[in-house]
Amino acid sequence: MEDLSLKQQKELIAVCSSNPAACKEKYGDIPANGMLVRQAIDRVLGDDVPSRMKNDMSSLLAQQIEAEGVVSSTEFAHQLQSRYGIDKQQAEILASAALGAVTGGMGKGGKPGNTAAEKNIVVVDSGKKGGWNKALNKPEPNTVYHVDGNKTYHIDGQGRTSNIEASLSPSRNDRNTYQQCKAGKCGNIGDEGGHLIASIFNGPGEKINIVPMDGNLNKGAWKQMENTWAKALKDGKQVDVKIEPIYSGNNIRPDRLNVQYSINGERPVIVDFKNAPGGGK
Numbered sequence: 001m002e003d004l005s006l007k008q009q010k011e012l013i014a015v016c017s018s019n020p021a022a023c024k025e026k027y028g029d030i031p032a033n034g035m036l037v038r039q040a041i042d043r044v045l046g047d048d049v050p051s052r053m054k055n056d057m058s059s060l061l062a063q064q065i066e067a068e069g070v071v072s073s074t075e076f077a078h079q080l081q082s083r084y085g086i087d088k089q090q091a092e093i094l095a096s097a098a099l100g101a102v103t104g105g106m107g108k109g110g111k112p113g114n115t116a117a118e119k120n121i122v123v124v125d126s127g128k129k130g131g132w133n134k135a136l137n138k139p140e141p142n143t144v145y146h147v148d149g150n151k152t153y154h155i156d157g158q159g160r161t162s163n164i165e166a167s168l169s170p171s172r173n174d175r176n177t178y179q180q181c182k183a184g185k186c187g188n189i190g191d192e193g194g195h196l197i198a199s200i201f202n203g204p205g206e207k208i209n210i211v212p213m214d215g216n217l218n219k220g221a222w223k224q225m226e227n228t229w230a231k232a233l234k235d236g237k238q239v240d241v242k243i244e245p246i247y248s249g250n251n252i253r254p255d256r257l258n259v260q261y262s263i264n265g266e267r268p269v270i271v272d273f274k275n276a277p278g279g280g281k
Helices: 006-018 020-027 029-044 051-068 073-084 088-102 177-185 215-219 221-234
Strands: 070-072 120-124 143-147 151-155 161-167 191-195 210-214 239-246 256-263 269-274
Touching: 051 073, 051 088, 070 073, 073 088, 073 120, 088 120, 191 215, 210 215, 215 221, 221 239, 221 256, 221 269
Parallel strands: 120 143
Antiparallel strands: 070 120, 143 151, 151 161, 161 239, 191 210, 239 256, 256 269
C-alpha cells in the first residue's frame, strides 16, 4: 500500500476500528488484520501491552504471513518471547489472541473462542502440483489450521481431521492423486480418497482434506450434495458448510460424516452420512 496522508491515516483508523469488513474491502487484508490484532490484544491484556508493541506485533504477523505463507501460534509465541523478553504465558496469550483474531477465533467480549483455546493455531495456504504444503500433508495433533483464508480444519489428538468450517469458493484447486490413493488404501475395500471440501470448491489436495470414503458414497449421495452447492455458487449465492467426520476408537477411517450447510444464510440443512454405499443409516 502506498504512503497515506495524515487525513487518509485517520480515515483508515476510523473505518478499520468500526467496520473490519469495510476496512478489508477498502484497504486490504494487512490493515484490517492489524486492527483486529490490536483490538484482540487490548481485550486480553489491555494497558499491560505498550502501544508500540501492539503495532510491532501486527506488522510482524503480517510480514510472516506474507513471506512464509504459514504462521503457527506456538512459533509466534516463541518469537514474542525472544523479541520482547516477556514470559511464556504472556507470549502464548498474545499469540493466541493475535492469530485467533485474524482467523475469527475470538469469542464474545474479545475472549479466545474455540479456535484460540486450542493448543496451536496455524495460518497457512494450501499447495499446488509440484509444491504441496508439507504442514497440511502431516497435520499436527490438537491444532487448528486456517487455510487459504476461508477454511478452518480442527485436528484431534490423533492427528485426524475432526471438524471443518468453510465458505465455499467456485475456484478450482489441484488434485493430489498420491494422497487420494494413500487415503483410499487406508480404508476398506471399495474405499477412495474422498475430499471433504472438493477441489472444485478450492479444497486442498493435501492429506488434511482427504479421508477414506466409500466409493459409492463419494460418487453418489456425496456428489449430489456437492452438485447442490455448485449450482448455488453458480447462481451467485453464498455457501457455508460444516463437516464433522465421526471416528470409532483409533480408526483413521470415519464411520460417519455429519454435514451442515447453509445457502445465502438460510436455515441450515443437516445431513448425516454413513460411510457406506448409499450413505444411509
